[in-house]
Amino acid sequence: MKDFTERFLKKIENKKRTGRLKQFRVSFKQRKIISAGATQKEFMGKYKPVNFKSNLSGSYLFQWKDGKLSKGNIHRQALANFDQFLANARQTAFEDPFSDNFPNKKKHPKVKVSSQQIVDLGKNSTPYITKWLKKLREWQDVSNPHGTQYMSAGLGISDYRLVSSAGFDLSSQATSCRISSYYDGKAFFSHRSHNLLAIGKVQEKKERTEKILKILKVSGQERPHNGKWQVIFHPSIFRNLFFSFLVSNLTGSRIINGQSKFGLKDFQNHEKILRNDISVICNPTKDGALDSYNFTGEGVLSKKTIFIKNGKLLTPILSVKYARKAGLEPTAQIHPPMDTTKITTSNNLNFDKFLQKQEQALLVYKALGRHTQDSITGSYSLPCPYVILIRNGKMIGNVPCIITSNFFNDINKSATAILDHPTEYSPALATTANVVFTT
Numbered sequence: 001m002k003d004f005t006e007r008f009l010k011k012i013e014n015k016k017r018t019g020r021l022k023q024f025r026v027s028f029k030q031r032k033i034i035s036a037g038a039t040q041k042e043f044m045g046k047y048k049p050v051n052f053k054s055n056l057s058g059s060y061l062f063q064w065k066d067g068k069l070s071k072g073n074i075h076r077q078a079l080a081n082f083d084q085f086l087a088n089a090r091q092t093a094f095e096d097p098f099s100d101n102f103p104n105k106k107k108h109p110k111v112k113v114s115s116q117q118i119v120d121l122g123k124n125s126t127p128y129i130t131k132w133l134k135k136l137r138e139w140q141d142v143s144n145p146h147g148t149q150y151m152s153a154g155l156g157i158s159d160y161r162l163v164s165s166a167g168f169d170l171s172s173q174a175t176s177c178r179i180s181s182y183y184d185g186k187a188f189f190s191h192r193s194h195n196l197l198a199i200g201k202v203q204e205k206k207e208r209t210e211k212i213l214k215i216l217k218v219s220g221q222e223r224p225h226n227g228k229w230q231v232i233f234h235p236s237i238f239r240n241l242f243f244s245f246l247v248s249n250l251t252g253s254r255i256i257n258g259q260s261k262f263g264l265k266d267f268q269n270h271e272k273i274l275r276n277d278i279s280v281i282c283n284p285t286k287d288g289a290l291d292s293y294n295f296t297g298e299g300v301l302s303k304k305t306i307f308i309k310n311g312k313l314l315t316p317i318l319s320v321k322y323a324r325k326a327g328l329e330p331t332a333q334i335h336p337p338m339d340t341t342k343i344t345t346s347n348n349l350n351f352d353k354f355l356q357k358q359e360q361a362l363l364v365y366k367a368l369g370r371h372t373q374d375s376i377t378g379s380y381s382l383p384c385p386y387v388i389l390i391r392n393g394k395m396i397g398n399v400p401c402i403i404t405s406n407f408f409n410d411i412n413k414s415a416t417a418i419l420d421h422p423t424e425y426s427p428a429l430a431t432t433a434n435v436v437f438t439t
Contacts, residue, residue: 001030001056001159008058008074009163011082016165020086023063023102025164026074027297030056034125035154038133050126059297060089063100068093101320103299105167111294111302112287115195118155118175128196129153135199136181139206153179162299172294181206191423194288205423211395212365215388218397219439224389229435230361231403232354232390235424239338240370241380242426245407246280247334248375250307252322261376264326267313274311275412277346281306282332290339290425298330305332338426343418351419351428356393362435363388363395364403378408383438405433 005028015021036050058074070089078085121128132153156176163169178192179202189209191202233241254260255267262273283304284292295301298320306314315331316322323330334341355363366386373380381404389396410416410431419428 001028001161004028004056004076004079005161007079011079013165015086019065021062021165022065022067023100023165025061025102025162025168025299026058027060027160027162028056028058028074029158029160030054031156031158033154033156034123034129035152036126036129036133037150037152038137050129052123061099061101062086062089063102064090064093067100068095069099070094071099096321098321098324101298102164102166103168104164106170106295106299106301108170108172109285109294109302111285111292113172113174113194113289113292113294114157115175115177117196118177119157119173121155122157125155129155132179132197136179139181139203150182151180160294162295162297164299168299170295170299174293181209192290194290201423208423212388215395216365216386216398219399221397222389222399223437223439224399224435226436227434228432230358231405231431231433231435232358232361232363232419233367233429233431234363234365235421235426235428237364237367237370238429239336239426240367241407241429242338242343243336244370244373244375245378245380247317250317250334252316252318252326255316256322256325261378262313262316264316267316267326267328270312270314272311273313273408274308275345275414275416276311278308278311278411279306279344280308280341281344282334282341284332284340286340290337291335292340293333296330296333300330303332307331307334336426341426343427345418348418348420348427349430351421354417354419354430355390358390359392361390361430362399362401362403363390367403378406380405380407399437400439401435401437403433403435405431 012024033053060072060074062070070093072089133151136151158174161171175194176192177197180190182188189205191197191205249261255262255264284302285304286292293302315328317334318328318331320330364384364387367382367384369382383402385400387399387401389399413431416431419430421428
């Protein structure tokens with residue numbers, strides 16, 4: 001990446017000196033991935049052999065001497081005919097006084113999102129990946145010998161650099177280690193980290209998944225009654241609901257363009273939208289967190305942001321452009337898997353202990369149609385093929401159903417609880433909803 005980046009910067013700085021360009025902001029990313037896969041019958045076979053991939057990508061924002069802007073992607077062929085590359089960029093020039101963002105020199109926040117162990121492994125990481133695939137297959141052979149299974153493991157190294165003509169020039173590196181294992185299409189687990197994975201943490205997640213799989217295979221023993229139920233959305237389901245209903249309505253572009261449940265005045269007046277004890281906080285400066293970062297593609301440095309405090313709106317999720325339109329400061333960016341985004345209440349509860357106390361409840365492990373719900377009103381109707389019936393704290397079996405309710409009403413109920421999960425980054429949600437059983 002270094003050679004391409006330096007050559008590109010030399011050419012673009014020369015164009016600025018000659019007066020054709022007024023300002024520029026360019027970003028570069030090189031990602032190296034080493035991965036492999038296996039099925040139960042074919043280890044590292046035709047489905048996904050050991051694979052080494054490296055790709056370089058980039059983006060630009062140019063301001064021409066007449067004040068117009070151009071933005072787009074940087075490809076490897078750009079250097080071969082740089083004048084044509086610039087001519088193509090010029091043809092797409094537009095006017096937007098809110099988008100001319102060319103950050104000046106800033107101090108690196110130095111958030112740690114990279115592991116030297118992964119960097120040192122480099123292309124010699126095949127033995128490490130192979131070890132994980134063997135372990136995953138060993139676990140599956142014991143727990144589910146006749147199922148259709150697929151496993152994968154991989155390491156990644158990503159290098160970022162952002163440069164502007166105003167003096168911003170920062171680089172960052174992020175590493176990743178990920179393993180995944182799929183059982184019969186009903187259940188799966190995956191785990192990833194910026195560091196090499198600890199087998200104990202992965203094994204705990206694996207054992208939980210196998211327990212769920214075993215329960216899901218038990219069905220048809222009874223049909224519960226339709227009506228109001230205590231419903232517990234597994235963290236993966238609640239995370240999707242959280243992004244579909246709350247994060248989407250907090251997004252600055254939707255608010256400014258009138259596509260959100262909330263308007264800018266709601267934030268200016270700190271309107272109350274959630275229970276008094278609920279706050280939503282994002283802190284991407286946390287070392288080692290999966291969704292932490294040092295700076296955004298716009299050159300905004302990582303920082304902690306409180307979006308909702310004690311149920312009241314404080315700020316939308318704002319990029320530089322929409323921060324300018326709103327007359328506010330750019331904020332942290334909320335991303336899955338919510339390792340840096342926390343939903344705090346006066347009494348977050350423990351997931352396992354909560355389940356053990358339930359006389360009658362439903363644990364929703366899979367839901368369909370989450371992205372087709374009404375994000376403005378918060379209303380949803382979810383077909384749920386994998387739902388575990390809980391009686392007197394014990395998991396009984398699978399009871400497919402359709403769950404209907406409203407996200408904003410759910411989260412504001414006094415009895416609704418945020419459940420911290422021991423192996424997931426995001427929490428679970430326990431609430432009440434209308435349920436119609438389908439078997």
